[in-house]
Amino acid sequence: MADGPTITTIAERAGVSIASVSRVLNGLPTRQETVRKVMAAAEELGYVRNAVARSLKSRRTHQVAFAMADVGNPAYLAMLRQIQPVLKSAGYRLVLHSTDAVVADEIDVLHSLGERYVDGLIMSPLRVTEQHLDMLAAARAPVVIIGSVPEGTPVDNVRADSRTGVKLAIDHLYRLGRRTIGMVNGPTDTVPGAARGAAYREALEDLGLPYDEELVEIGDFYRAEGGRAVAALLERRPDVDALMCANDLIALGALDVLRAAGRRVPHDVAVAGMDDTDLAAASWPSLTSVSLGSAERGKAAAELLVDRLKNGDREPRRVTVPPRLAVRASTTGEEPAPYQAPGAERGTP
Amino acid sequence: MADGPTITTIAERAGVSIASVSRVLNGLPTRQETVRKVMAAAEELGYVRNAVARSLKSRRTHQVAFAMADVGNPAYLAMLRQIQPVLKSAGYRLVLHSTDAVVADEIDVLHSLGERYVDGLIMSPLRVTEQHLDMLAAARAPVVIIGSVPEGTPVDNVRADSRTGVKLAIDHLYRLGRRTIGMVNGPTDTVPGAARGAAYREALEDLGLPYDEELVEIGDFYRAEGGRAVAALLERRPDVDALMCANDLIALGALDVLRAAGRRVPHDVAVAGMDDTDLAAASWPSLTSVSLGSAERGKAAAELLVDRLKNGDREPRRVTVPPRLAVRASTTGEEPAPYQAPGAERGTP
Numbered sequence: 001m002a003d004g005p006t007i008t009t010i011a012e013r014a015g016v017s018i019a020s021v022s023r024v025l026n027g028l029p030t031r032q033e034t035v036r037k038v039m040a041a042a043e044e045l046g047y048v049r050n051a052v053a054r055s056l057k058s059r060r061t062h063q064v065a066f067a068m069a070d071v072g073n074p075a076y077l078a079m080l081r082q083i084q085p086v087l088k089s090a091g092y093r094l095v096l097h098s099t100d101a102v103v104a105d106e107i108d109v110l111h112s113l114g115e116r117y118v119d120g121l122i123m124s125p126l127r128v129t130e131q132h133l134d135m136l137a138a139a140r141a142p143v144v145i146i147g148s149v150p151e152g153t154p155v156d157n158v159r160a161d162s163r164t165g166v167k168l169a170i171d172h173l174y175r176l177g178r179r180t181i182g183m184v185n186g187p188t189d190t191v192p193g194a195a196r197g198a199a200y201r202e203a204l205e206d207l208g209l210p211y212d213e214e215l216v217e218i219g220d221f222y223r224a225e226g227g228r229a230v231a232a233l234l235e236r237r238p239d240v241d242a243l244m245c246a247n248d249l250i251a252l253g254a255l256d257v258l259r260a261a262g263r264r265v266p267h268d269v270a271v272a273g274m275d276d277t278d279l280a281a282a283s284w285p286s287l288t289s290v291s292l293g294s295a296e297r298g299k300a301a302a303e304l305l306v307d308r309l310k311n312g313d314r315e316p317r318r319v320t321v322p323p324r325l326a327v328r329a330s331t332t333g334e335e336p337a338p339y340q341a342p343g344a345e346r347g348t349p
Numbered sequence: 350m351a352d353g354p355t356i357t358t359i360a361e362r363a364g365v366s367i368a369s370v371s372r373v374l375n376g377l378p379t380r381q382e383t384v385r386k387v388m389a390a391a392e393e394l395g396y397v398r399n400a401v402a403r404s405l406k407s408r409r410t411h412q413v414a415f416a417m418a419d420v421g422n423p424a425y426l427a428m429l430r431q432i433q434p435v436l437k438s439a440g441y442r443l444v445l446h447s448t449d450a451v452v453a454d455e456i457d458v459l460h461s462l463g464e465r466y467v468d469g470l471i472m473s474p475l476r477v478t479e480q481h482l483d484m485l486a487a488a489r490a491p492v493v494i495i496g497s498v499p500e501g502t503p504v505d506n507v508r509a510d511s512r513t514g515v516k517l518a519i520d521h522l523y524r525l526g527r528r529t530i531g532m533v534n535g536p537t538d539t540v541p542g543a544a545r546g547a548a549y550r551e552a553l554e555d556l557g558l559p560y561d562e563e564l565v566e567i568g569d570f571y572r573a574e575g576g577r578a579v580a581a582l583l584e585r586r587p588d589v590d591a592l593m594c595a596n597d598l599i600a601l602g603a604l605d606v607l608r609a610a611g612r613r614v615p616h617d618v619a620v621a622g623m624d625d626t627d628l629a630a631a632s633w634p635s636l637t638s639v640s641l642g643s644a645e646r647g648k649a650a651a652e653l654l655v656d657r658l659k660n661g662d663r664e665p666r667r668v669t670v671p672p673r674l675a676v677r678a679s680t681t682g683e684e685p686a687p688y689q690a691p692g693a694e695r696g697t698p
Contacts, residue, residue, distance in 0.1 A: 007460050008453040008480070018456055019483035026463030026489060063444070063466075071433050074627075077426055084420050084447050093466070094445045095412070098433050104357040107367055111356050114375030117412075117442070131357070134368040140375060252631055259633075259684075278423075282601055284608075284633035335608075 005045035014041035060119050064092045064305060067109045067123040069101040074277040076124060079146065079298030083122060086302035092119070101126040110135040110143070120309055122146065122301045127191050142308045144301045156304040157318045158297045162192065162274075165290040165323030166199035167206070169244055169272040172288070172325055174207050176332070178242035178270055181209070184229045184254060185246045186221035193218075196246045196274070215240060219250065226250030230257045241269060242331075248273040248280050251287050255330070270331040276324075285329035293321035354394035363390035409468050413441045413654060416458045416472040418450040423626040425473060428495065428647030432471060435651035441468070450475040459484040459492070469658055471495065471650045476540050477502075491657045493650045497540075505653040506667045507646045511541065511623075514639040514672030515548035516555070518593055518621040521637070521674055523556050525681070527591035527619055530558070533578050533603060534595040535570035542567075545595045545623070564589060568599065575599030579606045590618060591680075597622040597629050600636050604679070619680040625673075634678035642670035 007025065011018040014037040023030045024038040064087050068076040080096075087094050095118055099105040106125050110132070113121060121139075124146040125132060136143060136155055144156040173181050183200040186193040201211050214237055219229030226249055233240060234257070245251035251273030255265060263269050265285055273280055276291035300319045308314070329335045356374065360367040363386040372379045373387040413436050417425040429445075436443050444467055448454040455474050459481070462470060470488075473495040474481060485492060485504050493505040522530050532549040535542040550560050563586055568578030575598055582589060583606070594600035600622030604614060612618050614634055622629055625640035649668045657663070678684045 006453050006457050008456055017483055018460075018480050019487040022460040022463060022484060022487055025460070028463075028487075071430050080445075081421050084445065088447065096429075096433065096443045096445045098437065104355050107357055108355050111367075111371040111374070114371060114377075131367050134366055135371060138368040138371055138377075255633070278628060279631040282628040282631045284604070 005042070005047045010038060010041045010045060010047060013045060014038050061117060062092055063095050063118045064309075065095040065097055065109070065118045065121045067097040067099050067106060067121065067125075069099055069124055069126050071096075071098040074279075075275055075292075075294040078277075078294035079124065079301070082295045082298035083302040086299060086306060090306045092306070099125075103127075103129055103131060107131055107135055110139055113139050113141040113143075116140065120144070120305045122305055142305060142312065144305045144308070146297050146301050154316050156301075156308055156316050158301045158304065159318070159320050160292040160294075160297060161320055161323055162195045162290075162292055163199040163202070165274065165292055165325075166196055166244065167203040168323060168325040169274070169288070169290050170200065170203035170207070172327065172331065173242040173244070173270055173272060174209075176242075176266075176270060179209065180215065180237070180240050181242040181244060182215040182217070182233050182237065182240040183244045183246070184226060184233065184250050185216065185218050186250070188218060190221075192221075193246065200244055219253075221247050221249060223249045223253040223256070226253030227257045228253070230254040231261075234258075234261060234263075242266075243269060243271050245271065245273045248275050248277045248287060248289055251289070251330070252279060252283055255283060255285070255287070266329070266331050266333050272331055276326045280326065280328065283330075284335075285333075286335065288328045288331040289326050291324045291326055293323065296321045354391070354396045359387060359390045359394060359396060362394060363387050410466060411441055412444050412467045413658075414444040414446055414458070414467045414470045416446040416448050416455060416470065416474075418448055418473055418475050420445075420447040423628075424624055424641075424643040427626075427643035428473065428650070431644045431647035432651040435648060435655065439655045441655070448474075452476075452478055452480060456480055456484055459488055462488050462490040462492075465489065469493070469654045471654055491654060491661065493654045493657070495646050495650050503665050505650075505657055505665050507650045507653065508667070508669050509641040509646060510669055510672055511544045511639075511641055512548040512551070514623065514641055514674075515545055515593065516552040517672060517674040518623070518637070518639050519549065519552035519556070521676065521680065522591040522593070522619055522621060523558075525591075525615075525619060528558065529564065529586070529589050530591040530593060531564040531566070531582050531586065531589040532593045532595070533575060533582065533599050534565065534567050535599070537567060539570075541570075542595065549593055568602075570596050570598060572598040572602040572605070575602030576606045577602070579603040580610075583607075583610060583612075591615075592618060592620050594620065594622045597624050597626045597636060597638055600638070600679070601628060601632055604632060604634070604636070615678070615680050615682050621680055625675045629675065629677065632679075633684075634682075635684065637677045637680040638675050640673045640675055642672065645670045 007021040011021045020034050021038050024035050066083055097109050120142040122144045128149050146158045148159050149157050185197050188194050188197050204211050217229040217233040219225040243254050251271050254271050258265050265271055273287045273289040276289040280287040280289040356370040360370045365383055369383050370387050373384050415432055446458050469491040471493045477498050495507045497508050498506050534546050537543050537546050553560050566578040566582040568574040592603050600620050603620050607614050622636045622638040625638040629636040629638040
């Protein structure tokens, strides 16, 4: 919004207060002389009428919604951070929904597109059901889905590739000489749990390593549960020399438990996480982690939607964001030089 | 949204598809028989007409905006996590603005209230200027400010108390026997930098400890800069036995540098951070940190706004959220039992 004339620059040009400019532009009672000055300055600066005026003219709302499954999940927040500036610079306001991954809530968001309160929607459902597909077919505004949809679904679609992601990490552990690689997963009746568990098995097969059920432990996608699962796995198989953890929180739980058990990371047991959240770089040892490109997926989804809003007729597109392995000390033992790390994370202010 | 009848429950009752219900309620062409079934089911279930219909009737938008300074900052994200559910359960959609703490952008958001695209606004400016105050006085919709505003400003206001927060940490370090307590701050021309620097000085005075400029180092609010500042301080004053860091990222930089220098934390140097972000619990040793109650401030702001929207005439209220010290291993040396920590952080899915 800081580009182009604003009420601040108009106030400077007109030599009146910002509040006066705001009153004039919002049509509130103001002294004639002030109105004259403000209108002259606005014209000189080429000020474009406000969004409501534009909206009345174009029947567009200049709003776009993002329906995220969980406002507390770092992966969705990473998407949000990228979606917001793309929409802002394209002149759209962002309406935020949190659906808690409840299907009925997601369906309601799709239905509410009929109210025309937004021009388009980005949705990141945990699981795309038949009901989603029905509603997508009937949607009253363009939708971009972040996640997997069946072939031929007529929406723009951005997806991750967790299978290749798990393979990247397992191959990395193998190259480091690890041959007894355990898997600590979340529930396998969730989409990520099922995908990551299957990918682990495949990656071992590709390397000619046997799949051994004793090396697999199912907990939940949280730190405490991850720790408990790792403790159980260690007790059953003390010979494990690497752990593939299905997300970073599980991997943090693994570091806790290995430290308490006196097992050195990575010397005795190498640990890899998944999602490459801010927590991965903050932990010690810092955590090798598979990035599934949440930020890139958010950016791609926003760009697809902005493009679709300009060009409603083009064919649906699918973008797959490739995974990337962030190699850190929990597998290689090498901590980065302490104060040369780029300050990618944000703090106060 | 899952409470009360939804199009999902209406579809079940009517025995038709969800997409059919959506079409009927959105006024699209549908078979008479389907329309009849859907309308009967909607009536039986007491379905309330959609937001646009409500909006036309009440001239309300049922939208509320949150203007956050920085969508990448964990403190604002913590606010967002709390604001979202309060607004959702009160029936408001959330419109999200990111202003990058640019005053002109914040002024534009206040001005745009004249467009009536929202019923109210929560704003968290880094600094409240004269221009903000002018615009607040002329605002066309209720505004809640998270931050400090001058006495008598006619808006609801939620504030933190970083002064008491710094004092909590310094007193804690003092009780642990530390007497040479350094301060690693961000730039003192920012609001938090100035407040935290002054609070450090006051807290020492209250304890009868001398203020020594050599023990103060100014860097920036990021990990790498924090580390550099700590390295400079350590070189000048190797006798420092505790570090008060102005945020958690600076404190993580301190842990990096102390580890590289072979100084044990907390045995040789105790370290305290500020903001109590997710990173504090993830680091090792886990980080003692002052919470300024971002989550509580977000919740209080949303509740004040929802209350104001019901009762526009009441007097402005001010809520001050007290700080809280989260004591962890970086000062006491005691790591929590590894797998009993509650899984407060969220992960996949």
